[in-house]
Amino acid sequence: MNRRDALARVGLLLGGTIIGAEAFLSGCTNSPEKRVGGAGTNFSNDDIAFLDEVSETILPATDTPGAKEAKVGEFMGRIVKDCYTEADQKIFLDGMLKLEAACKAKNGKSFMECTPEQRHNLLVDLDKEQKEYTDKKKKDDPAHYFRMMKELTLWGYFTSEPGATKALRYVAVPGKYEGCVDYKKGEKAWATS
Numbered sequence: 001m002n003r004r005d006a007l008a009r010v011g012l013l014l015g016g017t018i019i020g021a022e023a024f025l026s027g028c029t030n031s032p033e034k035r036v037g038g039a040g041t042n043f044s045n046d047d048i049a050f051l052d053e054v055s056e057t058i059l060p061a062t063d064t065p066g067a068k069e070a071k072v073g074e075f076m077g078r079i080v081k082d083c084y085t086e087a088d089q090k091i092f093l094d095g096m097l098k099l100e101a102a103c104k105a106k107n108g109k110s111f112m113e114c115t116p117e118q119r120h121n122l123l124v125d126l127d128k129e130q131k132e133y134t135d136k137k138k139k140d141d142p143a144h145y146f147r148m149m150k151e152l153t154l155w156g157y158f159t160s161e162p163g164a165t166k167a168l169r170y171v172a173v174p175g176k177y178e179g180c181v182d183y184k185k186g187e188k189a190w191a192t193s
Contacts, residue, residue, distance in 0.1 A: 043077035050096065051076045053112060055153040057119040065162040067153055075156035076149070087142065095145020102126065164191035 043051070052073030059067040067073075080092050099122075103111040106125070107118050114122070123146075130144035137144075157163040164170050168191035181190075 042081065047096070048073040048077055050100075050112065051149075053119070054099070054123070054149055055156070057116065057123050058150060058153045059157050060116070064167040067157050070157050070160035070162045072153055072156040072160070075160070076152045079152055079156075088148070091142050091145050092148050095149065098145060099126065099149075158191070 050073070052068045052071075055067035055072035055076065059072075061069065080089055084092065100111055102125075103109070103114060103119075103122050106122055107114050111119060111122070126146040127150070130146040130150075133144045134147060158168065167188065169188045170191040
């Protein structure tokens with residue numbers, strides 16, 4: 001049973017205290033629209049695929065799974081929709097358009113049509129841009145859109161099952177706490193402590 005069904009049933013159990021429960025529940029979301037060129041706060045499948053490719057370019061698959069396998073694009077969409085303020089949502093959504101425009105200006109084609117090397121080179125340029133912006137920004141200035149994307153990629157990946165269990169060392173029930181554990185160069189960091 002999903003959350004919508006559960007809330008509708010609770011409304012019926014309470015004697016219909018929520019009039020028009022379905023309309024009430026449906027009114028809480030925007031209709032999905034294509035983000036790259038669209039508006040609203042729901043992310044379409046194309047938007048998620050776009051964010052997956054951006055995140056995969058940031059954290060590609062190697063001997064460990066990449067960001068796409070960890071479904072970081074879906075994570076990014078959920079966090080932006082549910083947790084970001086309207087101002088930050090706008091920065092992020094406008095940033096998707098800016099990233100696409102920068103890609104077309106640099107490579108003459110969309111991000112999704114570019115080779116992995118072209119994507120990488122574009123994101124390296126955007127990372128330099130965001131670092132310069134961040135160094136010069138004042139306390140109340142908004143964050144740079146690419147910094148948001150990069151932070152969400154890292155957060156989404158390292159809190160996902162593939163990131164925590166295959167890229168980091170993970171013990172489901174770690175036992176006693178050891179505050180000082182020797183680290184040898186080249187070892188994976190701990191996902192749990």
